[in-house]
Amino acid sequence: MSELVTGDAVVLGLRPAKLPSRALALVIDLVAVGTVFVLVSIGLAIATVTLDEAAMAAVAVATFLLVLVGVPIAVETLSHGRSLGKLACGLRVVRDDGGPIRFRHALVRGAMGVVEILATLGAVAAIASLVSARGRRLGDVFAGTLVVRERVPAGRAAAVPPPPPWLVGRFAGLDLSAVPDDLWLAVRQYLTRMHQLDAAVGRAMSERLAGELAARTGVPAPAGVPAAAFLAAVVNERQTRDARRAFAAAPAAAPLPHPAPLPHHAPPTHPVEASHTAPAQVAPARAVGRDGAAADPGAEAVRPSTGGFAPPA
Template identity: 45%
Template structure:
């Protein structure tokens, strides 16, 4: 299964992401199944050791625990980590929405239920259904992905190179006030790709996708785009500020060792609002 996937957003704008190969997905699944098997063994041992229950009750307990582990584990993991289980983390995979954005609980729940009843267990013949459906899908989707509107990507694959995104000077001080801790990596990646392809997008698509990304970022930061600031400038400030903070963390982690020739990144110290100077689009 293949390589580069042009994920299409709701506004029909393609984002270059690399979808996961069937082999890597299978190995990630095997790791998760091993963990689930161990969890089942432990839970069954705890419940049935020394217990005196009739056969019908035993069957009920077995089924409930199996559903709890086989559905609850992937749903919980993908919800809390925005699309990753232990197996996916080990293989460098992540579940994202069809538009490249991060998955939420409802996506994970649909994938988990479909995985249990259709793709893998109840009717899936141990994963046979998932494999067959994936082979006929250009992006390697299984039934759960089609129902949830998701796709699995390889986040370790080399991505198209995008030049360093500069901080708009008018937004430098304003950006220091933002809470970026909740902005997921998947959304930041989509923003970088949007800015990297800014001049190759049709004007209408550029405006629609930019507005959509701004709305999604605002949901995480709680700070709307300032009046008069174009979407691309707001998004550039978000990406540049994330980069600046990561650089500052790296510098702080080495601060215990004297480095006389290294200075911390220069940061604005006074909060402010964007000025009235004109913005120059990304080059």
Template identity: 50%
Template sequence: MSPEPDLVTGDAVALELRLARLASRGLAFAIDAVIQLVILVVGLIVVVAAGPDDGAARAAILLTLLVLVRVGYPVLFETLSRGRTPGKSAFGLRVVRDDGGPIRFRHALARGLAAAIVDFGPVFVWGAVAVVCSLVSEKSKRVGDFLAGTVVVLERAPAEVTPNIVMPPPLVSWAAQLDLSGLTDDLALALRQFLARYQSLRPEARDSLGANLAQEVAARIGAPVPPGVPVWAYLMAVLAERRNRTWPGAS
């Protein structure tokens, strides 16, 4: 039995992703909180030094700044980096949907609003709600995660599971014609992690996740899985071709 609760895809297939626990999430939050606090202090200094003399206008500006930093900071980073803030990046954490897929703006917004209003409060001192919720949740979720349908996972993979990427000989000519400009680093990382764990995944999870990845890759590069080609070979060929173009002679 897996030591971690499984994530379940929309097709009810269990994915064995490593969930981030309270300690690592707390440290990541601390880094983000320090960055946000610095931004607020700098903003306060600027408003006091160069802002309007009217007290009400100054208060309105500071309130707007507080909202932008408390809500806008996590929403901006998690949307643009598909689930990561500077703090999460430092500890190899990422926010994903309950089905293991990447989050979108609406997920980040729900998490950001819940963090500011419920989980941590507007002044960084009401974190007890987030802590208690994470402790009683099997998947270490805070209120924002429940509202957004997300979990935080530990995605930093050990070096020893790095797969050996080899171009399948029958796909050499096919891969040479691919337009890989739409293949992002994050998606390539997901492919490598999938191939590294291919043999250890449950057959049903392997098939479902492989099909989902192949569908996303096909949408990005405009080339579906060729007839008769296994999904793993298709993904391997795409990764190998990307590597060969990025680092010629590395194969």
């Protein structure tokens, strides 16, 4: 699944991760970090063999903090929530509002991970994830983060909900040429996932997207119209215009059939009739309108079709 972001780098269209996938990602991370810790410890033990016991203990504590705590924090900060295990399982750590995490979020998660994962062998983290409605451990609760799934089956993609009937066609004169594609993508993804978001988070996100859309079009949302309804109406207007352009270009692109050749009549064989009979001059038929006036002679050549798709007005 491709990553989608708004102008504030807000990730949409993702779902909270379950405990089995999080546990598998944690095992992969612990194996990787444990391997690095063992290798670094062996190297430091060889390098500090001449030091006394106090110095060796200090080096061991520093190695533990730097490798088992500092490395996961640095990886999550630099990768914006993707550790090695999460990358393998298609997971990612984001803020509660869907935005990317920063150093302080990773620091709180790493510090709490020492207590609920390393000190208790993951028992506290597992219990907290089972109790939480969104599968969050204590580190996520204190840091204000959430682990979500990035890879969602394509068959579960939802369609954009239609706007309220009283808003259909209300923005027909809106200029949409300055709206970038990434903003359209963010609006569409919000509309398809707005029922899965927290009410307060979804309301704030819809107001932010509506503000960005109003800034691009130069027309603010009408008073009394919810931000989500405004977004749905503008997206519906864009889809209507795209449909009109597509169906207007279809007849022009289709090749016209070649007219069938007229039957060839042989000239009269009677000599008297051929010499005394003048050839009849047939005047071209002209289309007559309803008021009796003659219409354009070429009007019959491009008579519009009476059937087929009629684009919405």
